[in-house]
Amino acid sequence: MYGIGGLVFLLALSSSLAQNATHSQIVAGMDKLFEVVDINNNTFVELTELEAAWERFDADGDGRVSEAEYEQFGTDHTYRGIIFQEMDYDGDGYVGRAAIMGEYTVMDTNSDNTVSRGEFDKYYTALVENAILNYGHLLG
Numbered sequence: 001m002y003g004i005g006g007l008v009f010l011l012a013l014s015s016s017l018a019q020n021a022t023h024s025q026i027v028a029g030m031d032k033l034f035e036v037v038d039i040n041n042n043t044f045v046e047l048t049e050l051e052a053a054w055e056r057f058d059a060d061g062d063g064r065v066s067e068a069e070y071e072q073f074g075t076d077h078t079y080r081g082i083i084f085q086e087m088d089y090d091g092d093g094y095v096g097r098a099a100i101m102g103e104y105t106v107m108d109t110n111s112d113n114t115v116s117r118g119e120f121d122k123y124y125t126a127l128v129e130n131a132i133l134n135y136g137h138l139l140g
């Protein structure tokens with residue numbers, strides 16, 4: 001699992017979303033995130049919207065987002081840390097530009113070349129739940 005939109009998610013994430021957040025709380029949080037990502041309000045997330053979100057994090061413009069760049073956003077570093085681990089699927093310490101296309105393809109479950117609100121919510125809910133499952137023991 002990896003995700004650029006996951007980076008955006010963290011901008012909106014409230015620190016009250018704890019390890020014991022319920023499924024419906026996470027779904028609601030992801031649905032709120034959709035509104036942040038859907039910049040042009042057309043009820044779909046375009047690839048360009050995902051790329052725009054990701055570029056905000058790549059401070060040095062080297063085409064990849066390091067954990068240090070990612071940590072410059074937000075304050076809940078403990079929770080955010082486990083999300084970064086989940087997104088860095090190959091474990092090299094970076095989330096790269098190539099991951100954007102891959103993520104978009106995976107999110108588009110009905111292969112109509114666009115990501116609907118439902119597809120977005122489902123993808124990120126699963127990403128967060130996997131992060132909690134895999135790394136939740138690191139939370140206090």
Ligand SMILES: *[C@@H]1O[C@H](CO)[C@@H](O)[C@H](O)[C@H]1NC(C)=O
Pocket residue numbers: 016017018020021022
């Ligand atoms: C999680 O559990 C703590 C106590 O262990 C509680 O204070 C908190 O409200 C719970 N959070 C959620 C989202 O249920």
Ligand SMILES: *[C@@H]1O[C@H](CO)[C@@H](O)[C@H](O)[C@H]1NC(C)=O
Pocket residue numbers: 039040041
């Ligand atoms: C989209 O909606 C938000 C919130 O309602 C608004 O602030 C923003 O200006 C809108 N953007 C466009 C491009 O219409």
Ligand SMILES: [Ca+2]
Pocket residue numbers: 037038039040041042043044045046049
């Ligand atoms: Ca859109």
Ligand SMILES: [Ca+2]
Pocket residue numbers: 057058059060061062063064065066069
């Ligand atoms: Ca970078």
Ligand SMILES: [Ca+2]
Pocket residue numbers: 107108109110111112113114115116119
């Ligand atoms: Ca689709």
